Amino acid sequence: METPRSADSPFDPASHTPDVILRSSDNVDFYVMKSFLAFSSPDFFAAMFSLPQTQHDIPSPSGLHIVPVAEDSKALRILLLQCYPLDLQDEENDVIDIARAIVAARKYVMDIAEKRIEKILFSKALFLLERHPLHIYMPWLVIPSSHLSPSPELNHITGMDMYQLNECRHRCVKAIWDWYFKNKHGFEEQGPWGELVEEPYVWFDERSHKDRTSGQLCTFECTQVLRQDDWNLHPPDEEVIYNIYATPWWTAYFVGLMKAIELCPSKQTVLKFSEAYYDALRDSSSCTFCRLDGARHLDYFKGGFGWNVEAIVKKEISELEFQTSN
Template sequence: MTEPTPESPSRPESPSSPVSSSPPVFIPDYPFSEAGDADSILRSSDGVDFHVYRAILSLVSPIFRSMFSLPQQADAPKVPVIDVAEDSDILDKALRFFYPGAQPIVATLDELRCIIEILVSKYDMECVSETAKDHLAKYLARSPLAVYCIAVTHQWEDMAMLAAKESLKLRLRAHDTVAPPELNQIPAAAYHNLLHYHYRCGVAAKSKTQTLRHIPAPNEYVWFSCTDAACAKHTSSWYLADNQLSPVRLWFVEYLGNLGTILMETPGTNIGDDTSLHLGYKKAAKCANCREKVFDQLYDFVSNHLASKVEEAIDEVDFSL
């Protein structure tokens, strides 16, 4: 009879390391990391403590000033803990907007909007407005409509004006314009004011393509001086600065017409860039005489005369919230 073979002892399995799905805990950096002689703690919604001085918070925020002026219970801790609704990441960035020894850190416009909402709207810190505007200005070229909405929300007319002017580069009145979510936060009247300003700037800008009275006379630009019989003249002569009528080539009038249409839709168009100038180059190319001079002369005309007149016309359009 065969004796049973003893079973080999099984090797105990190594316990696997638990994998945590929770995000790493935020650790505040200077100047909120050390307790020192800080006399208050702001505790974020995710349980992170920020050591602060109530004198600083009271100085910048009437909300905190009122809070700290309330009588304390006899058994209250020496260093009071104030629970806030903001998480540690946004609270850290908000505090850095006004706290001595800290530098504001903002990654996105949406983050900036959130910080402004917390500090200005919730805690009534009007003192951070200028810092907030400086940061908003960095997004003017990229997101003028969103900046306009934020400025309107906080009644910052100077920033709203800058954003409105920057929006002139957009096809704001076109049906396919994508509206930013910030539009939901402003009154319809504020958006109507922007659209009306955009329209009036378009009318003003286009008007400068419908007159040549700002051009010195006599003028040697080729669209006035071309003698090629094959280069068609416009049916009407145009007044120049001397108030005398001057014949002008048809291609140039058509170029001004096309430019006016563009400016009506996007008044902030850079009419001195290659794309806009190409409209004139293409039309002038049909005449051998005009073709030789149009590149230098059209650039000179737009840069030294027309662009500044368009800018002046836009600057005369008033804007208000």
């Protein structure tokens, strides 16, 4: 694992008087003050800091308590800067990182920070709409449109902008569905001689289930799934139906995940879709065969599928932007 490194000022060890460390998902340590976090997030961080430390706390050379968080260092820095009373110059940030910071602010119930970051995002949006008009739509695929708060900056967005946003979301959802069902749904691992060997996911591996002679095993069922999205473009006689032949616990997880993706077609949706993920782990553990590899395969699927979702979204936005400019 990569050795943790310290964040840049004002979150390095020498800045201010830190009393806790937030460790980002990419192993960057942010030295921060509990008082500012607690003030910005009374329902989350203030409540957490009031609890006693446990034997599972992560030790640090400085002796400070380390709190691992799911956000990467770019999004976390944007968020924390809005919690400190500092007069800093505007930093150059990618709109996707800003959008992720908004999602984090909502998760930690940082209402004031969320509003401030939304203003930053809208200020970037006006700049990008002139140069890359569709690139600015990527953050809206991370944040459900129903969760955006009213802002005066929305006066700068036209009806055509909103139409293109809906078109972009619809195209991304369709492309993700089509890509998934055109693939074999297996994955490749390194063989004993360095070759790539395909190993099917346990939820598709019916033969291995049949080869088991004892224990409780999953059944395999064919389920028809109707693709829908938040635009509902398909008339009844043109509905798009996909067939999934797999274990029921996998189908339930995947259908729930795709419904979430239809609202937010993004990598973050795949990685943070937790409730159905734990339900799938629970249900798969009742199968003698699935319990052996179910958790490992699910984690592998989430990582690979999330990466492909992100690539598909970027490709669709680039193609749509090219068509719009010609």
